[in-house]
Amino acid sequence: MNSALEAAAFLLGFLGWVLVGVALPHRCWKVSTVDGNVITTATIYENLWTSCASDATGVHNCRDFPSLLSLSGYIQACRALMIASLVTGTVGIIATLVGMRCSKAAGNNYVLKGRIAGAGGTCFFLQGLCTMAAVSWYAFNIAQEFFDPLYPGIKYEIGEGLYVGWSSATLALCGGSCLLCSCRLESAEEKRPHPYEPPLRHSGYHAAPSQYGRNAYV
Template sequence: MDPIVEVVAVILGFIGWVMVGVALPNRYWRTSSVDGNVITTSTIYENLWMSCATDSTGVHNCREFPSLLALSGYIQASRALMITSIVLGSFGLVAALIGIQCSKAGGENYVLKGRIAGTAGVLFLLQGLCTMVSVSWYAFNITQDFFNPLYVGTKYEIGEGLYIGWCSAVLAIAGGACLTCSCKLGLDETVNLSPLPYHSRGTVYSGAARSAAASTYGRNAYV
């Protein structure tokens, strides 16, 4: 395993995990502007938890969604996926800090540490996939309503919270892939460390046998 690759993978996974925590409470998952005169122009923005409105004077009001069962299915699924992403990232960070070579945690058993680091890479990959599915599904419903000419409700556009989520997913997937590939390469190098077959490695030649061989074959045998 390459320690530099491991450290880079852990840094990417950590940044992705932090950005998930930033994207989840962000209020601007989708935004919509209601144009009017100077007094009536307002901006409506929502996330997974609440809906807010701001008028041209700077006054804003937020209202939390009253009931979980009354929400759309994709909002409930996005909530679950984002929370799952944070949990997976937390376990992935703990496992990565234990499994990387430069860490003193976990002792000197590098085979076990490599397996733990590989598990951390899988957890980072799952974190990125959960985040990617959540924000992409949410964005799909925004664009579907926006381009639907028969939709009579408020049409929203993609907000900054979704872009943060996409960046988080890419970083987590990249970190997980680097960590998993690094551990796989380290395992291959360990397996191929000794090119000799198993039976030849276990053979022991005594000094008497070598003396007998030398007496049997004279110097002329090497000419």
């Protein structure tokens, strides 16, 4: 295993996991647009959990979505994907810490450590895929409503939370890919088991070295 690449991959995956925790509760996933409005008295912004409004004086008023079943299907799916991303990232961090070469958790069995690190890389990669799917799906619905001339509701633009989510997904995908590459064994020597060496017996008897060659007994 390449220790430097392994450490860099873990750092990327960890930063991606942290940004998932930042993006998930971020209030600004979409912001009401000012395009076509002459006078704007309030700004509305939403995320997966709440809807907030801010007037010209800076007063904020937020409310949680009243019912899960009344939400749009894509919002429910994005919630599930983001939570799954957070969980898989947590598992990836634990597995990577156990499987890293500098860790003493699995001893000196580098084959086992490589497999555990590979599992951690897979979790980071899944984390990135879940996050990318959630934020891209949410952004697609924003753009679809924005460019639909027959849409009667409030039109929104992409908010800061989605950019944080895209950054998180990119870091997690890069970290997972690098970790999967770094867990590859550098040479075939690491796969060979160590030869058995019997323990030395401490006793008063010491065998004298033989003075005869092998041919002397023939």
